Amino acid sequence: MLVAGETSGDVLGAGLMDALVAQSVVPLRFSGVGGPEMEARGISSIFPMSDIAVMGPREIIPRLPLIFRRIWQTVRHAVEEKPDIVVVIDSPEFTHMVAKRIARRAPGVPIVDYVLPSVWAWRQGRARAMKNYISRVLALLPFEPRFLKTVGVDCxxxxxxxxxxxxxxxxxxxxxxxxxxxxxxxxxxxxxxxRVNEVKHLVGIFGDAVRKLSAEMPGLRVVVPAVPHVRPLIEASVAKWGMAVDVVAGEDEKRAVFDAATAALAASGTVSLELALARVPMVIAYRAEAIVGWFALNVLKIPSVVLVNLILDRPSVREYLHSRCTADELVDGLRPLLSDTAERRRAIADLEEVRSQMGVGGESPNSRAAKAVLELL
Structure with a gap:
């Protein structure tokens, strides 16, 4: 039985199903909750995944009665179907409520969690609680097994x-x-x-930094990849930068410019990992509302918000957050990355280490995940 709660989980679940079928020595039957990708591979979802694929309080609160009905429907399905194993995929606010209730009502069924919630960043007590209902975690980041070992969770x-x-x-x-x-x-x-709010907070500061760098480096070229829902905002903002900037769209163009880039200036997020895997030296920045900044500085239990730094367990990538996110600071961080300097060479060596730790060139994540599930099965 697999339970996914949003589009990214549906894609992960579909890849896992393909790998399980390829590796299993016995026929497998799937049930549970999934989207179109998982349904194409044999799951008849017990309800439309779109019922629970909601984000943010404005979407969640009006749908709470439906969401709770779907939680209990999923639990009842597990109790009635008696699956040999359950895999819950991402969407922890839904899937972990399901997992806890399955563990109480069907205690003999192993439950695998695919994609660890960011318990290492905050709510670390939640990680300790997971050992009461999760049999194994499939981690996406190489430092997560070390962290979970300290609280007694198999990862x-x-x-x-x-x-x-x-x-x-x-x-x-x-x-x-x-x-x-x-x-x-x-x-x-x-x-x-x-995200629209993210872009609104950062695009002006990024533009100021780009103008300052361009004045120092007349040959500098600037490229901004944009996803469709923020492209109009980015294009309108870039038009005010007073210089030539290429705005590109589409996943293929994005990957190509990652391969072409000398360095990157990026908002904090998963993109730092994509840049690292593409060997692009970077500076990471973030600015948000005052309450979000307070949360980041006072609640998060980690020394850095940059995944590269957490993987390496040292401050490799410069990060400029909230009050430090200024054009002058960003220029100081980027300048040595745009030419052949010792700092740029050190940054590239660090990114090679990240690629090695993450297993680039080795077995695929889907294949590793399937092995870990089949060991329990």
């Missing part, structure tokens, strides 16, 4: 989906050719975020 590192979204070799050269960027021109990749 296997399987790898992050970003490992399978690396730029195609040579795509960076072709990108530069298409956009008329010479091979030796410094190319700055600017990533102000994928």
């Amino acid at each position: 296997v590192y399987v790898g992050h989906p970003a490992i399978e979204r690396l730029p195609e070799p040579g795509s960076g050269t072709r990108f530069r050719d298409r956009h008329g960027i010479s091979p030796d021109a410094p190319l700055l990749l600017v990533l102000p975020g994928s």
